[in-house]
Amino acid sequence: MFVRDIMTPNPVSIHPDATVREGICIMIDNSFEAVPVRENGKIVGILTDWDVLVHSGVNGSGYVDTVKVSQIMTSDVITISPDEIIEMAAYHMYFHDVDALPVVNKDDELVGIVTQSDLFRAFVTFMGLKTKGTRITIDVADRPGVLADITRIVKEVGMSIASLSTFVPPDKRRGNVIVRVKSCHAKPLVDRLVEKGYWVVHVSQVWE
Numbered sequence: 001m002f003v004r005d006i007m008t009p010n011p012v013s014i015h016p017d018a019t020v021r022e023g024i025c026i027m028i029d030n031s032f033e034a035v036p037v038r039e040n041g042k043i044v045g046i047l048t049d050w051d052v053l054v055h056s057g058v059n060g061s062g063y064v065d066t067v068k069v070s071q072i073m074t075s076d077v078i079t080i081s082p083d084e085i086i087e088m089a090a091y092h093m094y095f096h097d098v099d100a101l102p103v104v105n106k107d108d109e110l111v112g113i114v115t116q117s118d119l120f121r122a123f124v125t126f127m128g129l130k131t132k133g134t135r136i137t138i139d140v141a142d143r144p145g146v147l148a149d150i151t152r153i154v155k156e157v158g159m160s161i162a163s164l165s166t167f168v169p170p171d172k173r174r175g176n177v178i179v180r181v182k183s184c185h186a187k188p189l190v191d192r193l194v195e196k197g198y199w200v201v202h203v204s205q206v207w208e
Contacts, residue, residue, distance in 0.1 A: 007112035016070035045073035
């Protein structure tokens with residue numbers, strides 16, 4: 001899944017010469033925590049609710065009608081390409097502590113925006129949470145071929161996989177495989193996994 005698949009295209013933006021109040025109104029009306037600042041089609045900054053809050057302490061509440069967006073916006077903007085994978089969007093948001101990423105094309109023109117809400121929606125879809133079925137957590141050794149073996153067992157019992165993910169803590173030799181199958185009657189799969197020597201640590205139903 002790529003950024004272009006989850007971004008909001010042609011996002012609402014604001015001109016750097018607009019007043020801070022105009023920026024606040026855009027954020028309030030659209031429930032935004034940030035709004036891109038664009039000039040001549042290109043991203044020149046981003047106005048966040050944090051920018052507004054910090055400068056209110058310095059200038060007082062009346063500044064919103066006299067100060068321009070360009071005077072308080074964040075100029076060093078972290079952007080992302082629409083062709084980038086969504087994991088990189090999550091990486092930038094987490095490690096740079098930002099709520100939104102402007103999406104720019106090869107000409108640095110603003111074409112979209114990705115927010116935390118977009119990533120959460122993608123996560124729900126990615127993990128198969130919209131597909132009715134069963135979630136099975138299996139404790140496994142971190143060894144080559146373990147995923148191929150588990151998927152082969154799922155195939156043997158005639159079930160389809162909605163999603164498959166892994167979690168191995170750093171510097172550990174064991175981890176979890178989380179498999180969601182498109183069946184509410186997964187006992188035959190659980191029994192086969194146990195029969196093959198796997199430790200099934202959790203089973204739960206996943207509803208639409």
